[in-house]
Amino acid sequence: xxxxxxxxxMSLYFNVYFFPFWWLSTxxxxxxxxxxxxxxxxxxxVTIMVLASLIEAVRLYLGYMGNLQEKVPELxxxxxxxxxxxxxxxxxxxxxxxxxIQPLERAVHIVFAFFLAFQVIAAFVTLRRMVNxxxxxxxxxxxHRLEERPVPG
Numbered sequence: 001x002x003x004x005x006x007x008x009x010m011s012l013y014f015n016v017y018f019f020p021f022w023w024l025s026t027x028x029x030x031x032x033x034x035x036x037x038x039x040x041x042x043x044x045x046v047t048i049m050v051l052a053s054l055i056e057a058v059r060l061y062l063g064y065m066g067n068l069q070e071k072v073p074e075l076x077x078x079x080x081x082x083x084x085x086x087x088x089x090x091x092x093x094x095x096x097x098x099x100x101i102q103p104l105e106r107a108v109h110i111v112f113a114f115f116l117a118f119q120v121i122a123a124f125v126t127l128r129r130m131v132n133x134x135x136x137x138x139x140x141x142x143x144h145r146l147e148e149r150p151v152p153g
Contacts, residue, residue: 003129004067008122012063015115019056022108023049026093029105041099048089055085063119072130079123087116 030045037045059081066075093099094109101109 001133002070003126003133004070005122005126008063008067008119008126011115011119011122012060012067015119016060018111018115019060022112023053025104025108029102033100033102036100038098045099048093052086052089055081055089059086063123067123067126070130072127072134075123075127075130079120079127082116082120082123087113087120090116 027049030049034042059078062074062078062081065071066073066078090109090113094101094106094113
């Protein structure tokens with residue numbers, strides 16, 4: 001029985017193609033509004049862009065490997081990176097008015113936030129199914145091993 005998730009995989013596939021567009025539009029807008037930002041927002045936004053780029057590459061790789069190969073640790077890593085790092089970063093970029101959000105920026109952040117929210121939910125459901133399958137398989141294997149062992153005496 002296959003427990004990998006087709007909707008999660010489709011979302012990851014589209015996210016791979018959307019992320020360069022998100023990154024390029026965010027960098028261009030950051031370049032245009034950079035002189036108007038305060039010093040601490042300049043530092044925060046550049047740091048966020050570097051971190052988000054690195055995290056997204058690792059996150060998408062873990063999502064692909066965890067879902068397609070049904071590997072629980074990789075999918076759990078994907079879920080944690082999505083929930084604890086990428087989602088707060090994108091929500092900060094979307095809702096903090098101190099960064100002087102532009103309309104295009106808001107639009108791409110909303111799409112990216114929808115991708116993340118869907119992936120967090122789909123990965124959680126898939127992860128739960130994978131863990132239940134592995135636990136059932138382990139219990140059945142133990143049962144068969146006990147069944148084959150001869151009774152002493």
